[in-house]
Amino acid sequence: MQQTEVVGDGKPSADAMQILSFTLGQEEYGVDILRVQEIRSWEPVSRIPNVPGYEKGVVNLRGAIVPIIDLRERFGLGHLDYSPLTVVVVLQAYISGRTRAMGVVVDAVSDVVDIDKSVIQTTPNFGVKVSTEFINGLAAVNDKMVMLLDVDKLLNLESLDGDDEHKE
Amino acid sequence: MSIDMAQFHQVFFEESFEGLDAMETGLLNLDEGDIDAINTIFRAAHSIKGGSGTFGFTSVSDFTHVMETLLDEMRDGSRPVTQSAVDVLLGSVDCLREMLTAIRDQQNLDTESVAAHQQALQREFESGGSVSPRSDDTGVEGNAVAEQASEVEGWRIAFSPHTDLLRTGNDPVRMFRELAELGDIEATVDFQGVPDIHDLDPEECHLSWQLSVNGDIPRAEIDEIFAWVEDECDLAIQASLGGVTEHNEAPQATQNETGDRFSAPRQVQAPVKTGTNDSTKPADSSPAKPKDAKKEASKSTQKGSSSIRVDTAKIDTLINMVGELVITQSMLSLIGEHFEVNKLDQLKNGLSQLERHTRELQESVMNIRMLPISFVFSRFPRLVHDLSAKLGKKIELKLVGEQTEVDKTVVELLSDPLVHLVRNSLDHGIEMPEERRAAGKPEIGTVVLEAYHRGGNIVIEVVDDGRGLDKDKLRAKAIEKGLIEEDAILNDKQTYELIFMPGFSTAAQLTDVSGRGVGMDVVRKNIQALGGNIELVSELGKGSTISIHLPLTLAILDGQSVAVGEERFIVPLGSIVESMNIGEDRVNSVAGKGETFRLRNEYLPIVRMHEIFNVESARATQLSEGLLVVVEGQGVKCGLFVDDLLGQQQVVIKSLEANYRRIEGVSGATILGDGSVALILDIPGLVRLSNQ
Numbered sequence: 001m002q003q004t005e006v007v008g009d010g011k012p013s014a015d016a017m018q019i020l021s022f023t024l025g026q027e028e029y030g031v032d033i034l035r036v037q038e039i040r041s042w043e044p045v046s047r048i049p050n051v052p053g054y055e056k057g058v059v060n061l062r063g064a065i066v067p068i069i070d071l072r073e074r075f076g077l078g079h080l081d082y083s084p085l086t087v088v089v090v091l092q093a094y095i096s097g098r099t100r101a102m103g104v105v106v107d108a109v110s111d112v113v114d115i116d117k118s119v120i121q122t123t124p125n126f127g128v129k130v131s132t133e134f135i136n137g138l139a140a141v142n143d144k145m146v147m148l149l150d151v152d153k154l155l156n157l158e159s160l161d162g163d164d165e166h167k168e
Numbered sequence: 169m170s171i172d173m174a175q176f177h178q179v180f181f182e183e184s185f186e187g188l189d190a191m192e193t194g195l196l197n198l199d200e201g202d203i204d205a206i207n208t209i210f211r212a213a214h215s216i217k218g219g220s221g222t223f224g225f226t227s228v229s230d231f232t233h234v235m236e237t238l239l240d241e242m243r244d245g246s247r248p249v250t251q252s253a254v255d256v257l258l259g260s261v262d263c264l265r266e267m268l269t270a271i272r273d274q275q276n277l278d279t280e281s282v283a284a285h286q287q288a289l290q291r292e293f294e295s296g297g298s299v300s301p302r303s304d305d306t307g308v309e310g311n312a313v314a315e316q317a318s319e320v321e322g323w324r325i326a327f328s329p330h331t332d333l334l335r336t337g338n339d340p341v342r343m344f345r346e347l348a349e350l351g352d353i354e355a356t357v358d359f360q361g362v363p364d365i366h367d368l369d370p371e372e373c374h375l376s377w378q379l380s381v382n383g384d385i386p387r388a389e390i391d392e393i394f395a396w397v398e399d400e401c402d403l404a405i406q407a408s409l410g411g412v413t414e415h416n417e418a419p420q421a422t423q424n425e426t427g428d429r430f431s432a433p434r435q436v437q438a439p440v441k442t443g444t445n446d447s448t449k450p451a452d453s454s455p456a457k458p459k460d461a462k463k464e465a466s467k468s469t470q471k472g473s474s475s476i477r478v479d480t481a482k483i484d485t486l487i488n489m490v491g492e493l494v495i496t497q498s499m500l501s502l503i504g505e506h507f508e509v510n511k512l513d514q515l516k517n518g519l520s521q522l523e524r525h526t527r528e529l530q531e532s533v534m535n536i537r538m539l540p541i542s543f544v545f546s547r548f549p550r551l552v553h554d555l556s557a558k559l560g561k562k563i564e565l566k567l568v569g570e571q572t573e574v575d576k577t578v579v580e581l582l583s584d585p586l587v588h589l590v591r592n593s594l595d596h597g598i599e600m601p602e603e604r605r606a607a608g609k610p611e612i613g614t615v616v617l618e619a620y621h622r623g624g625n626i627v628i629e630v631v632d633d634g635r636g637l638d639k640d641k642l643r644a645k646a647i648e649k650g651l652i653e654e655d656a657i658l659n660d661k662q663t664y665e666l667i668f669m670p671g672f673s674t675a676a677q678l679t680d681v682s683g684r685g686v687g688m689d690v691v692r693k694n695i696q697a698l699g700g701n702i703e704l705v706s707e708l709g710k711g712s713t714i715s716i717h718l719p720l721t722l723a724i725l726d727g728q729s730v731a732v733g734e735e736r737f738i739v740p741l742g743s744i745v746e747s748m749n750i751g752e753d754r755v756n757s758v759a760g761k762g763e764t765f766r767l768r769n770e771y772l773p774i775v776r777m778h779e780i781f782n783v784e785s786a787r788a789t790q791l792s793e794g795l796l797v798v799v800e801g802q803g804v805k806c807g808l809f810v811d812d813l814l815g816q817q818q819v820v821i822k823s824l825e826a827n828y829r830r831i832e833g834v835s836g837a838t839i840l841g842d843g844s845v846a847l848i849l850d851i852p853g854l855v856r857l858s859n860q
Contacts, residue, residue: 046845047735050781065826065837065839067828098826100826157829
């Protein structure tokens with residue numbers, strides 16, 4: 001159970017942001033660093049019955065039950081066997097007015113980069129071939145294209161029944 | 169620098185509401201001449217008045233002023249304690265509660281009801297005991313007072329605070345401002361006591377004043393202003409009576425003089441036109457219907473507050489425990505640093521210590537959330553008092569076991585169902601006095617609210633000695649409503665169960681007391697949602713007993729862990745009926761409904777866990793290879809087919825929905841000893857799943 005702390009040196013300003021970039025297969029993705037709670041190594045999860053395959057299960061994260069999602073499978077990039085080097089990024093999403101923590105399985109975390117908001121391009125429309133609903137925009141980092149993910153949309157697993165009973 | 173008063177509001181409201189509760193309790197138990205009770209009520213009123221004055225809630229302080237004066241007269245015996253006075257005061261307590269709630273939630277005050285209550289108080293005040301100084305009535309006593317009052321031209325006050333007056337939160341300037349409102353004021357200040365600037369502590373008060381207030385002011389109003397500081401100053405108040413100066417002692421905390429008492433604040437003097445009240449009738453202190461709903465609503469918002477008052481003793485034990493835990497931890501890490509085999513015994517000792525501490529710590533943390541059930545019970549004396557008057561019945565309420573502690577969440581969720589049950593007992597259970605006499609029972613009916621612990625549960629009983637339930641009537645009613653077949657054979661228990669069925673109400677007509685469209689089925693549903701159950705036992709002519717069983721806390725449950733392949737699930741222990749091993753030959757297939765098996769004379773559905781949860785590693789696929797656990801939850805019975813039973817343990821319930829979502833067939837999750845997560849099964853959900 002290793003934990004790496006991510007420390008940015010950037011002074012946030014109105015038009016700059018820091019992203020944490022990671023790889024899935026040949027592709028580079030990024031999330032807003034402020035949404036990253038921690039980075040952990042993969043550990044076995046408890047399976048949850050009757051849910052989509054990419055929802056791997058739940059783990060105990062300091063007393064909270066946190067679901068783990070395999071991003072590769074979510075994006076249809078095939079499955080990679082988990083090893084102790086597999087990384088889980090714990091993200092915070094704001095869904096229906098509450099903050100929720102969820103872990104996403106990625107191949108490897110690459111870097112923390114500063115980007116200027118002005119260089120973010122809107123996602124081109126690929127038609128129906130590629131689902132781009134989770135992608136906020138594209139940015140070029142060191143001549144590589146990074147797809148910026150919308151954490152809230154990505155992690156909204158709620159089925160549309162809106163059954164939001166509150167249990168303590 | 170001004171102090172932001174708002175930061176104290178929370179405390180003021182909390183204390184005021186507590187004060188109001190104390191007043192209510194005191195008033196309900198008020199017997200003639202019970203000085204202690206009257207003192208308690210008076211003190212509470214006085215604190216609310218003082219606090220609201222300080223924060224500038226003038227409407228509240230004016231209102232309380234009248235109450236306080238009434239109470240003061242009761243306190244010194246110059247006014248008899250009458251039922252009408254008590255009723256008016258009770259009404260005023262309600263009114264104050266509404267006012268404070270409105271101020272706290274920054275809603276609009278219901279000025280009409282406030283005015284009505286104020287009028288009622290005023291009338292009560294004028295009708296008994298002493299005499300309003302401004303009235304033309306010249307009774308002997310009143311005369312003397314009036315004379316004395318009329319001769320007063322003003323007061324001269326020598327006020328020298330002790331040095332620590334400011335530290336008690338009092339402020340001379342504020343007091344003088346109040347004085348100035350009474351009449352023209354002149355003040356000379358004496359700087360004599362002020363030390364050299366180097367020795368001056370800004371929090372100390374070294375000044376003293378000579379004040380004179382001119383005007384026809386009753387002594388009580390002057391005393392009122394200095395009442396808060398009488399222990400922190402030297403005070404001399406002299407009346408200037410038409411040239412003669414009469415010297416008075418400093419006011420004593422307990423006044424026995426029936427001197428000049430009261431003049432209502434100006435706001436009350438003017439008769440308030442409400443248009444709703446016929447001034448020949450005493451003001452109706454029971455608010456109208458729509459307001460009732462509003463009151464209920466404000467009560468429920470009040471419940472949402474998430475702070476909790478904890479006995480400091482509980483906190484102290486907690487701190488001690490943590491200290492112990494730290495010591496144990498450091499001992500264990502010492503052993504771990506240089507571990508040799510001969511230290512094994514030490515290690516075992518340390519570990520068992522750790523286990524003990526952890527358990528104790530868990531218990532005391534849970535304990536913090538525990539509140540005595542009196543938080544719920546305390547509202548009932550009032551409810552019974554008001555309702556029995558309304559229904560014209562004579563009813564005595566007994567509370568037993570008020571100190572029994574339950575988890576805060578349980579306490580909050582209990583109050584609505586209990587109110588419903590008690591109203592039911594009063595309305596349908598207890599008979600009218602003449603009916604009771606005819607039946608050879610005492611006129612006064614008894615309702616007992618009792619709470620006690622049994623096992624890991626709390627049991628709350630509502631017992632009445634009323635007319636009881638008529639089994640034949642219940643049955644006829646159920647048949648009429650089409651809830652059961654005409655030839656259904658029911659034992660006693662099942663007959664009484666009928667009352668909890670949806671769409672069942674025995675009251676011939678809905679009264680506004682209990683039949684508000686909410687039936688016992690809703691009460692039962694709410695209790696079951698808390699993981700409890702509710703039972704009714706009754707004897708015709710003797711009375712009924714309704715008992716509610718609830719888990720002590722919603723955070724922990726006793727679980728039985730079961731294995732299905734590699735996976736572990738937790739079944740709530742309370743829902744397990746029995747476990748058995750049966751062969752496939754005892755299974756009947758039901759078209760479209762899955763499988764059932766026969767247990768004694770019931771056919772129960774079989775839920776094959778490995779199938780509905782898609783567990784590939786399941787060991788047992790044939791019934792004979794595994795175990796059938798017969799479970800019952802929320803009225804649903806079924807047999808869960810699992811590989812094996814493992815151990816029983818207490819598990820801490822964690823929400824799956826906090827970060828994830830609802831999973832059908834699962835009510836929550838818990839963390840096992842090895843840190844892994846296990847799901848807690850939800851019986852009705854599983855049955856639904858297996859029928860899909």
